[in-house]
Amino acid sequence: MATSSEWFARARESLVGGVNSPVRCWRGVGGDPLFFHRGEGPYLYSVEGKRYTDYVCSWGPLVLGHAHPETVDAVCRAAAASTSFGASCPAEVELAEEVKKVFPSMDLLRFVSSGTEAVMTAIRAARGFTGRELILKFEGCYHGHSDGMLVNAGSGALTLGQPDSGGVPVPVASTTVAVPFNDTQKVQQAFSMFSGRIAAVIVEPWAGNMGLVPPGEGFLSFLREFTEKNSALLIFDEVITGFRVPEGGAQQRTGIVPDLTCLGKIIGGGLPVGAVGGKRKIMEVLAPLGPVYQAGTLSGNPLAMASGLATLKVLRREGIYALLEERALQLSHGLEEAAEKAGIPFSVSRFGSVLGFFFSERLPTNLSEVKNTDGGKYPPFFHGMADRGQYFAPSPFEAAFVSLAHSREVVEETIKAAGEVFTSL
Numbered sequence: 001m002a003t004s005s006e007w008f009a010r011a012r013e014s015l016v017g018g019v020n021s022p023v024r025c026w027r028g029v030g031g032d033p034l035f036f037h038r039g040e041g042p043y044l045y046s047v048e049g050k051r052y053t054d055y056v057c058s059w060g061p062l063v064l065g066h067a068h069p070e071t072v073d074a075v076c077r078a079a080a081a082s083t084s085f086g087a088s089c090p091a092e093v094e095l096a097e098e099v100k101k102v103f104p105s106m107d108l109l110r111f112v113s114s115g116t117e118a119v120m121t122a123i124r125a126a127r128g129f130t131g132r133e134l135i136l137k138f139e140g141c142y143h144g145h146s147d148g149m150l151v152n153a154g155s156g157a158l159t160l161g162q163p164d165s166g167g168v169p170v171p172v173a174s175t176t177v178a179v180p181f182n183d184t185q186k187v188q189q190a191f192s193m194f195s196g197r198i199a200a201v202i203v204e205p206w207a208g209n210m211g212l213v214p215p216g217e218g219f220l221s222f223l224r225e226f227t228e229k230n231s232a233l234l235i236f237d238e239v240i241t242g243f244r245v246p247e248g249g250a251q252q253r254t255g256i257v258p259d260l261t262c263l264g265k266i267i268g269g270g271l272p273v274g275a276v277g278g279k280r281k282i283m284e285v286l287a288p289l290g291p292v293y294q295a296g297t298l299s300g301n302p303l304a305m306a307s308g309l310a311t312l313k314v315l316r317r318e319g320i321y322a323l324l325e326e327r328a329l330q331l332s333h334g335l336e337e338a339a340e341k342a343g344i345p346f347s348v349s350r351f352g353s354v355l356g357f358f359f360s361e362r363l364p365t366n367l368s369e370v371k372n373t374d375g376g377k378y379p380p381f382f383h384g385m386a387d388r389g390q391y392f393a394p395s396p397f398e399a400a401f402v403s404l405a406h407s408r409e410v411v412e413e414t415i416k417a418a419g420e421v422f423t424s425l
C-alpha cells in the first residue's frame, strides 16, 4: 500500500486541501497527516501498517473503541435490511426512547445527521418559540459549522458578532452575541444591551472544543436562573458530554435542566447522527406540529439508529462507566505525574472519559486563558507521542477520549511514552 504521504499528495488532487474536515490536515502540528485503513479496539492502523493507540476516537463517538463487535453486527444486520427507508422505522423510536431514559429533560426529540444540524434545529426552534432573533454563545464553544455559530466576538468586545469565517454574511453573524465562558457579568451586560431580543443562550456545559474547560462554580445554575428570568431559552450542547457519564450528561451531573439539548457523537456510535430534544411545548414548534420547518433525507437512518442503539446498550451494562472513569483517571494522573517528573507545567481537566490537557500550572477558565497556555509545546508532544505509536488530536486545544477498549496495560504504555516525550521537551 502507498504511504500516508503518497495518499495525501493524491488526496490534494481531488479533495480540497486533501481533507474533508480541516483539522485532519495537521496544520496545527505540522507534517503530513496519517492515513488510516483499519481500527480495532483501542488501536488505529496507518496505511504503512503501523499501530497507534487512538485517543481521538473519532472525536468522541467511539466510546466502545473501534469496530466493537456488537456495533458492527447491528450495523451489518440493519444494512442487509436496507440502508435507508426514507420513511419511519422502529429503530428511530427505540433510540429516542433510550435517549429519553437518561435525559428526562427531553419530552420529544428529533434526529438529524450531525451535531451541526442538531444545533441549527435547536436555534431555529428557540427563535420560533420565543419570537426573538439573537443567540448568545460563549467564546471558544464550538457548536458545529452553521453560519450563525461561526462567531467569536473578540475577547471583551461586547458587540454583535463579527463572522470568523469567510462566506458568513455580516447580518447573519450579527444575530449572535459572543461573550467569554464563565463570565456571568458579560451575560448580564448582553441581556441589558439587547433587552428582550435574546432568544436563547447556548453553551457546552463542559467546553470540550478548547481543550476541556469546566464550568466555574455556579456558572450553569446562573445561566439557568438568568435565562428563565429573562424569558430566554437555555440550550445545552451536549454533543460531547452526552452519555459520557452514567447519568447521561452534564445536566444530570449538575442537576441543571436546560430547555433544549443537542446530542451527537456517541448516540451514533460512529455513524452520522445528531439529535435535538427538550420540553414538549418548545419541540412542538417543529414541523409537522408547528410552523418551524426542519427535515432530512437520511434523518433517523436505520444504520445510524442501529449503531446508536448497540452503543447505548453496551453503555447501560453494570460497571461500564466505572471502567471508563477508572481508565480516564489512570491516564490523567499518569500524564500529570510524568509531566511533573520532567518539570513541565501541565494540567488536566476531565469529564467522565473526556480529558483536556494544557501546558500550564493551572487550568484555564476561558478562551483567552486557554490561548495563554503554552500551546507551542503541543506540536513536539504530538509528534513525540505519534513516533511512539500514540495518537492524540492533531491540533492543540482538543480533547482526548478514552474508550472502553483502552485497557490498563494500553494506558500504561501511553503514560510511559509520555514520560519520555515530556523529558525531551
Ligand SMILES: *Cc1c(COP(=O)(O)O)cnc(C)c1O
Residues within 6 Å of the ligand: 113, 114, 115, 116, 117, 119, 142, 143, 144, 145, 204, 208, 209, 237, 238, 239, 240, 264, 265, 274
Ligand atoms: C462535534 C460537535 C458539534 C458538531 O457536530 P458535527 O457532527 O461535527 O456536526 C457540535 N457541538 C459540539 C459541542 C461538538 O463537539
